[in-house]
Each structure stands twice: as structure tokens, then as C-alpha cells.
Amino acid sequence: MSTHTASPLRSLILVEGIMKLAGGLVFIISPQTPLSVAVAAPIPPSALLLSRLLGTQTFTLGISMLLASTKAPKAAASRRIVYWTVFARDATLVTVLALQLWFGDNTNVLGFSPKGLRSWLAELIPFCLGHLWILTAKPHWF
Structure with missing residues (x-):
């Protein structure tokens, strides 16, 4: 009998993959919806385009996460790289946003x-911290 509990990683990746698919679709189909919180009306066309582009990234990462959440042996082998990829994209975005706030006009x-x-x-930030925690403190989950 194993002393390790079952890893919740597959379920976490599945749930986040579904969230990324849904969020990506919103950013692609109706970017005005999320932008209404962050941008004053009228929303510039450049902000709409940027949101749609980020939506395509988010949607695509959601597909990758869904594929990595299956029970197939190849999916299990790819979970770490998919998780690092999602973390890298989100951490880079957080860094650029933070730099813009601190040093930008x-x-x-x-x-x-x-x-x-x-x-x-x-x-x-909560997603980045969660990913970083799993990648560094829970590597046995992979």
C-alpha cells in the first residue's frame, strides 16, 4: 500500500483547461466584456485586438491543458512541460504588466x-503562484 495520496494534478489541469477555454473564447468573441473593467469607454481598437490575441493564446493553452489532463500515458508524460509553458506565459505577462505599472507612462x-x-x-498572480508552488513544492504530483 502506497503512503502517497493520489495527485490532484490531473483534476487541477482539467479545471484550469476548461477555465482557459471559456476565458479565451470570451476574449476572442466579446473582448468588450472583460475590457469594460479595465478600459474606459470607448474601448480603442488596439485594446480590442490585443485582447483577441491574448484570447487566442489562452484558448490554445486551454486545449493543451485538456489534452494533458487525460489518462493516456503520453498525456501524463507531457503534464510537466504543459504546466511550465502555462506558468511561463502567465509569469511573463505578470512581469510586463508590473513593469508597465512601475515604470511606464x-x-x-x-x-x-x-x-x-x-x-x-x-x-x-494567484494562478502564477499556484503553478510555481506545484512546480517547485509538489514535483511528485507529475
């Missing part, structure tokens, strides 16, 4: 207000 960054940039950071 925040009067009109594609229409994003400093409050909007902080909201975006607040949404991403």
Missing part, C-alpha cells in the same frame, strides 16, 4: 487605466 496604455492593469495583475 500609464496615462493611456492602449486605453488601460492603472486600475485596469492592477485588476489584470490581481487575476493572474
Whole structure:
């Protein structure tokens, strides 16, 4: 009998994959919905395009996470690289947003207000910290 409990990683990847698919679709189909929190009306076309582009990344990473969440042996072998990829994308985005807030001209960054940039950071940071914790403190889950 094993002393290790079953890893919740497969379920975590599945749930996050579904969230990324749904979120990515919203950013692609209706970018005005999430942008209304971060950008004052009228929303600039450049902000809409940026949101759609980030939506395609998010959607694609969601597909990767769904594929990695299956019980297939190849899926299990790819979970670590998929998780690192998702972490790298989100951590890079957090870094760029933080640098923009600290050092950038925040009067009109594609229409994003400093409050909007902080909201975006607040949404991403918990995922980054969770991924980093799993990757560093729970490597046996893979």
C-alpha cells in the first residue's frame, strides 16, 4: 500500500483547461466584456485586438491543458512541460504588466487605466503562484 495520496494534478489541469477555454473564447468573441473593467469607454481598437490575441493564446493553452489532463500515458508524460509553458506565459505577462505599472507612462496604455492593469495583475498572480508552488513544492504530483 502506497503512503502517497493520489495527485490532484490531473483534476487541477482539467479545471484550469476548461477555465482557459471559456476565458479565451470570451476574449476572442466579446473582448468588450472583460475590457469594460479595465478600459474606459470607448474601448480603442488596439485594446480590442490585443485582447483577441491574448484570447487566442489562452484558448490554445486551454486545449493543451485538456489534452494533458487525460489518462493516456503520453498525456501524463507531457503534464510537466504543459504546466511550465502555462506558468511561463502567465509569469511573463505578470512581469510586463508590473513593469508597465512601475515604470511606464500609464496615462493611456492602449486605453488601460492603472486600475485596469492592477485588476489584470490581481487575476493572474494567484494562478502564477499556484503553478510555481506545484512546480517547485509538489514535483511528485507529475
